[in-house]
Amino acid sequence: MTIISILIAFTLCHFVRELRHLRRFEWVTSFTKHCNDKLKKLPGWSGPTGFLVILGLPLLATYVVNNLLFSALGLIGQFIFAIVVLIYTFGPRDLDIDVRKVIRADNDKQQQDALETLLGGPIPKEEDACQAAAIDSVLSKALRRWFGIIFWFAVFGIYGALLYRLATWLSDGDFGLYDEQKNLITRLCKVMEWPVAQLMTLSLAIATDFDSVYRAWKQYHNERGHGLFEGNYEFMLTSARTIVKTGHAENDGYADQLQGPMASIKLSMDLVWRSLGVWATVLALLLLVNVIA
Secondary structure: OHHHHHHHHHHHHHHOHHHHHHOOOHHHHHHHHHHHHHOOOOOOOOOHHHHHHHHHHHHHHHHHHHHHHHHHHOHHHHHHHHHHHHHHHOOOOOHHHHHHHHHOOOOHHHHHHHHHHHHOOOOOOOHHHHHHHHHHHHHHHHHHHHHHHHHHHHHHHHHHHHHHHHHHHHHHOOOOOOHHHHHHHHHHHHHHHHHHHHHHHHHHHHHOOHHHHHHHHHHHHHHHOOOOOOOOOHHHHHHHHHHHHOOOOOOOOOHHHOOOHHHHHHHHHHHHHHHHHHHHHHHHHHHHHHHHO
């Protein structure tokens, strides 16, 4: 059921683009501010207590809804709810649409605006810096919008997917959290992203040039280290930059017509699709093994 839910939800998101309009999370701001106003007198609320309650209440609500649907509709209710949760937690926008807006912009102004949206800030003036920022942005957004959700849904079901999405929302935005609460959520987000980034790096190696990716990954860890609780996923971004800039990300004809950051964005998105192909293959094999068993 888990694997089928992932495949159906991702397919629906890809072909029914209107579903992206359902991804609204304005309620998070009201929810966190209400909790901080009403529960701030609890011991340790500005730290671990608030951290656990703010993340725990949405998971509890999800548990209640899931059980109500199971009572009413049985396994089919849980299956439908799982697909709904996945569709909601993918995003907040479709990465391939953001990339397409940059590459297929009608004029320079539209392209610049789309590129700033993709990068999440101003465009670096130097071409090399802009290329690196484009590669990093595509891969990091792929991790946060797709791969992280897929991984944690596969591990912990709807609760894993929702927990990861809440962690990314609360660690990035201004939701009126206390500093210690936000620090704990940011740390949780890093911990949850670390295994996903490792698997993404492995899928990059399988989908492109294994030796080049392995050397970049190993060199990064030899020079900088970083463990589960203290690092980031820069090793994955370093590997992706190496693959794109050294030409091991095969051009597909269309990318040859682009230059500079545009080519880097297109090739980076190609890497994302290929990595998703590796993950889909693994999921399909797990499904086949499960059916046979």
